[in-house]
Amino acid sequence: MALPIVKYGDPVLRRKGERVGPVTDEIRDFVALMLDTMADARGVGLAAQQVGRAIQLAVVDVRGVKDRPSQLWLDGAEASVDAFMPLVLIDPVIRPTGEKVKGPEGCLSFPEIYGDVERPGEVEVSARNEQGEEYRFKAGGLLARAIQHEVDHLNGVLFIDRMDAESRTEAQPDIELLMAATRKVLRK
Numbered sequence: 001m002a003l004p005i006v007k008y009g010d011p012v013l014r015r016k017g018e019r020v021g022p023v024t025d026e027i028r029d030f031v032a033l034m035l036d037t038m039a040d041a042r043g044v045g046l047a048a049q050q051v052g053r054a055i056q057l058a059v060v061d062v063r064g065v066k067d068r069p070s071q072l073w074l075d076g077a078e079a080s081v082d083a084f085m086p087l088v089l090i091d092p093v094i095r096p097t098g099e100k101v102k103g104p105e106g107c108l109s110f111p112e113i114y115g116d117v118e119r120p121g122e123v124e125v126s127a128r129n130e131q132g133e134e135y136r137f138k139a140g141g142l143l144a145r146a147i148q149h150e151v152d153h154l155n156g157v158l159f160i161d162r163m164d165a166e167s168r169t170e171a172q173p174d175i176e177l178l179m180a181a182t183r184k185v186l187r188k
C-alpha cells in the first residue's frame with residue numbers, strides 16, 4: 001500500500017526527525033509502507049518526513065536508474081549495489097568524503113522540479129536495518145548522492161536549499177507555485 005507523499009509547503013518537511021531507537025513491529029510495518037510508496041512513485045529514495053512523520057528513517061533504491069552509476073564498498077571491498085537494495089536507513093549517521101560533484105536532482109515532494117546540486121562524491125554510512133541490526137558501508141556515485149539527499153530530509157533540509165544559484169533562480173517560480181498550492185490544500 002502506498003502512502004500519500006507530502007509536497008513542499010507542508011511544515012513537516014522542515015522538521016528534524018526524532019531518533020527511532022528500538023525497532024518495533026510498528027516501525028517494521030512503517031518501513032514496508034515506505035518501500036511500497038517509494039516503488040509506487042518510482043523514486044530513488046524516500047524519507048519519513050515525506051509521508052508526514054518526523055523520525056530518522058529513510059529508504060533508498062537506485063536499481064531503477066541505469067544511466068547514472070553507483071558504487072558500494074563493504075569493509076573496503078567493492079560489492080554489488082543491486083544486491084544491497086533496497087536500503088533501509090534507521091537512525092543513520094553519515095560522513096561525506098571525496099571531491100564535490102555537481103549533479104541533477106529531483107525530489108518526490110517537488111514534482112517536476114529539478115536542479116543541479118553539488119555534494120561530496122562519496123559517503124560513509126552507518127545505520128540500522130528493519131531487523132535493528134547495525135551495518136556500515138561506503139557509497140559512491142548516485143547512491144552517495146541519494147543517501148545525502150535523504151539524510152538531509154531527516155534533518156529538515158531540502159535539495160532546494162543546496163541547489164546551485166542558477167538552478168534555484170530558474171526553479172523559483174515553480175517552487176513558489178507549489179508552496180502556494182500545498183498551503184491551499186492544507187488550509188482546507
Ligand code: ZN
Nearest residue numbers: 106107108109
Ligand atoms: Zn527528496
